[in-house]
Amino acid sequence: MTIDIPEPQALGTPITHSAIFIVANVNPGSEAAEKVKGWCGDIAGLVRSVGKRVPSGNLSCICGFSSGAWDRLFDGPRPAALHDFREFGVEGRLAVSTPGDLLLHIRAEQMDLCFELATQLMSALDGAVTVTDEVQGFRYFDMRSIIGFVDGTENPVGRKAVDFTIVGDEDPSFSGGSYVLVQKYLHNMTAWNQLSVEAQEKVIGRTKLSDIELDDEAKPSNSHSALTTITKDGEEVKILRDNMPFGRPGAGEFGTYFIGYARSPEPLEQMLENMFVGKPPGNYDRLLDFSTAVTGTLFFVPSADLLDELAER
Numbered sequence: 400m401t402i403d404i405p406e407p408q409a410l411g412t413p414i415t416h417s418a419i420f421i422v423a424n425v426n427p428g429s430e431a432a433e434k435v436k437g438w439c440g441d442i443a444g445l446v447r448s449v450g451k452r453v454p455s456g457n458l459s460c461i462c463g464f465s466s467g468a469w470d471r472l473f474d475g476p477r478p479a480a481l482h483d484f485r486e487f488g489v490e491g492r493l494a495v496s497t498p499g500d501l502l503l504h505i506r507a508e509q510m511d512l513c514f515e516l517a518t519q520l521m522s523a524l525d526g527a528v529t530v531t532d533e534v535q536g537f538r539y540f541d542m543r544s545i546i547g548f549v550d551g552t553e554n555p556v557g558r559k560a561v562d563f564t565i566v567g568d569e570d571p572s573f574s575g576g577s578y579v580l581v582q583k584y585l586h587n588m589t590a591w592n593q594l595s596v597e598a599q600e601k602v603i604g605r606t607k608l609s610d611i612e613l614d615d616e617a618k619p620s621n622s623h624s625a626l627t628t629i630t631k632d633g634e635e636v637k638i639l640r641d642n643m644p645f646g647r648p649g650a651g652e653f654g655t656y657f658i659g660y661a662r663s664p665e666p667l668e669q670m671l672e673n674m675f676v677g678k679p680p681g682n683y684d685r686l687l688d689f690s691t692a693v694t695g696t697l698f699f700v701p702s703a704d705l706l707d708e709l710a711e712r
């Protein structure tokens with residue numbers, strides 16, 4: 400049960416039209432580390448300043464820290480389940496682990512708000528970090544991923560979303576926090592578009608136009624939906640996703656920025672194992688024949704209250 404938890408960061412924000420994802424490393428030296436710590440106390444104020452200008456724009460920002468960054472920046476206890484991202488799969492079909500100390504997940508209805516906040520946040524960091532990846536994501540029609548299927552349908556909502564994503568009594572010093580996995584995927588759209596719609600539906604496990612789940616008899620065991628549906632002690636365990644399409648058609652780049660929040664890294668890792676190694680091993684996610692993970696990093700997202708306090712740690 401999660402009761403009396405500190406205020407989480409803005410995980411519950413309704414899916415927006417635009418997002419910017421920034422992953423950055425903290426530069427060497429104590430000056431950079433101190434700058435980043437102090438900045439933790441500035442984030443909420445900057446979100447207020449930029450967001451107030453367009454109240455209907457729903458601007459929000461979530462900030463996470465990797466295991467290595469946590470140990471380097473903050474004294475005292477550390478989030479119990481935080482560790483470096485572990486790779487899954489085999490050469491040619493690998494959930495790669497790539498460097499990154501900080502994650503910024505900025506969302507708003509309009510890109511100008513995301514852009515302005517990213518600019519202000521980076522300017523406040525004033526050279527203390529080096530950005531390793533930056534992606535601008537957009538909503539694609541009726542919440543479609545770039546491969547044409549509606550994405551996010553089976554996300555938990557309301558109380559369930561909180562129970563599945565927010566740390567509670569199991570780690571009292573970090574209650575109100577969350578774990579988040581990001582992976583940048585590139586799709587081979589030429590190969591994908593050569594499949595018939597029926598074949599694509601068997602890859603995802605849902606119908607394309609109407610987004611209805613295939614019956615158990617029709618849904619292959621190597622479909623994305625079958626392999627990412629997991630249970631623990633007989634109960635389904637969910638994560639909260641807010642994937643965004645991105646790309647550069649002129650360069651032939653078509654991608655999905657995957658972002659998944661959970662109460663512990665365990666369900667995220669279980670899903671990756673099912674997808675990349677397979678369940679049983681070898682029966683891997685068909686979606687990976689058309690999608691390559693080019694980044695992968697795990698972060699802890701402290702509660703909003705703790706984020707503010709971290710400046711003093």
Ligand code: HEM
Nearest residue numbers: 544548549550551552553584624627628655657670671690
């Ligand atoms: C190439 C990147 C990916 C794409 C394009 C993608 C797309 C989709 C689509 C279209 C659906 C069906 C609609 C829905 O319920 O949202 C889905 C479901 C889902 N995906 Fe992904 N996904 C990707 C990667 C991942 C990864 C890496 C994970 C987990 C680590 C994941 C976890 C899930 C889960 C839990 C569901 C819901 C399954 C269910 O309850 O039926 N996805 N995804």
